[in-house]
């Protein structure tokens with residue numbers, strides 16, 4: 128056991144109105160490990176807590192900006208870093224709640240609070256007095272005797288303020304603030320529309336014919352979904368638009384008509400016309416982004432975003448995507464021909480359609496590799512995959528995870544763990560929320576409820592959250608997940624470790640607050656361990672017999688690794704290309720998302736049998752932090768493939784020396800170092816792309832066109 132610090136509760140409580148003293152969001156949290164007291168927090172507490180915290184923050188910032196003393200690192204940069212904490216505490220709890228347990232009440236608060244936060248942020252980052260102090264420090268940086276981390280933080284502040292528009296004239300700054308506020312409203316609307324479309328649709332499966340082809344596990348998931356939806360009848364089953372649910376159905380259902388219905392509903396999220404249609408919202412978002420980029424002196428929003436990433440420019444991103452796209456497309460067309468042949472051999476007298484792809488791919492895989500998803504799932508008990516993720520972190524970084532059954536949590540499904548190091552000292556709290564439910568945003572992500580820092584010397588350790596959308600097993604069965612789900616779990620856990628292991632002084636550069644095209648390195652790298660026979664052999668245990676996955680099955684899995692990678696790469700890269708090109712347009716006056724999507728897909732020669740992994744009307748990555756940034760996964764993949772090779776080359780996937788370097792240069796370093804340099808510190812050289820192409824099986828394909 129260990130001593131945990133209670134976050135920053137007292138800071139917030141000291142500066143707020145006394146009337147708010149009964150508001151649990153503003154009090155010092157005396158819960159174990161300073162966890163938010165979830166059971167005491169009600170929706171009515173959020174708006175006043177935000178108001179009080181923003182007010183207190185604005186006061187703090189004014190004091191810093193108007194300090195009569197000359198600027199120093201301590202009275203300006205460190206003071207700013209500290210000033211964000213109380214508001215962040217409220218915001219972290221709120222956004223976690225509305226993302227995982229949305230209710231109409233919370234969504235209404237979100238619609239008000241998002242633009243209010245944007246306006247608040249503008250008053251800080253467009254404050255010219257404050258910027259003058261930062262600039263004065265930045266210009267004198269060589270004489271300030273800063274630690275390397277402090278120098279990096281100062282550099283970041285200077286960059287953030289310039290990028291926010293602090294150096295612009297007052298008229299331009301006013302317009303930037305106006306646009307930021309409107310963009311926050313639009314992003315909230317966009318995401319709420321997607322959630323509404325996801326929740327308003329389900330496909331009831333009421334007869335044996337409707338269930339044809341679904342293996343027992345998929346049936347159990349569908350029965351559970353029907354129960355959660357309140358559908359009557361013991362034999363009621365349902366498919367929802369959660370990725371696990373609908374992809375499972377598309378993979379197994381023999382009913383081509385129902386597959387088509389489910390697929391169309393899935394890809395039409397946000398594009399169905401009516402109140403939740405996102406076309407107008409997206410058009411306005413893109414127009415405003417272009418305007419704001421131009422105000423800040425960039426030709427396009429993509430130029431603006433990419434200037435502060437590893438890639439640096441749209442040309443560099445195109446360089447990577449263009450290298451992968453033709454090879455992926457060629458491979459996908461070979462895959463399509465094989466699927467068409469498979470369909471024909473089974474009497475299917477039709478061209479492969481998008482709702483056929485997963486179904487025939489699964490059948491083809493079964494024939495070619497004798498590998499069946501149902502058989503695999505029997506070895507992928509959720510609890511064992513979690514144990515494998517924990518075990519890997521133990522072997523690499525000496526971490527231990529102890530479940531805290533009585534700790535506060537934001538939903539009864541959530542599991543809470545204390546993370547300790549090899550000496551038994553407290554490292555972090557890890558909260559995991561694995562199952563899909565109504566009110567939860569789709570997808571999978573990591574977030575934190577407390578950032579780590581050492582502003583006061585004594586370390587404040589983080590509270591890290593992982594959220595997933597797995598289909599839950601029926602009541603009397605353990606939850607079994609797919610290989611994809613298992614990889615997702617490892618992926619988000621990798622982000623989680625990036626937060627948990629963070630060991631820097633300043634919260635603004637802690638954990639995952641790194642360049643967007645660097646942040647997927649710790650997560651994607653971590654996925655590699657789950658595919659290793661060593662890990663599968665110990666943790667992929669049959670849910671009934673407890674037998675480990677047989678070597679023959681592991682071999683088949685390995686042989687099939689590159690199967691369908693053309694499809695996966697096309698599905699992903701099309702999104703990355705459209706995201707880039709949409710934000711690279713320098714004129715957006717007449718931007719129409721539907722028309723743009725159609726034309727752009729035509730231009731890149733998108734195969735008709737494949738639909739983008741995220742069509743523009745529900746592409747929530749681009750309303751969040753991945754605008755002109757969806758390429759980041761591929762960019763990071765170049766690094767993760769190359770980084771994992773560092774372990775493989777030693778013949779030991781847990782090599783302690785490589786693990787120690789990985790921890791100090793990447794997982795613990797946050798943004799205290801330039802990302803390119805951080806990678807070199809770990810690997811001894813820049814990343815090489817060969818590992819990525821090899822992993823996806825794209826090396827032998829000549830690029831054409």
Ligand SMILES: [Zn+2]
Pocket residue numbers: 618622647650
């Ligand atoms: Zn990720």
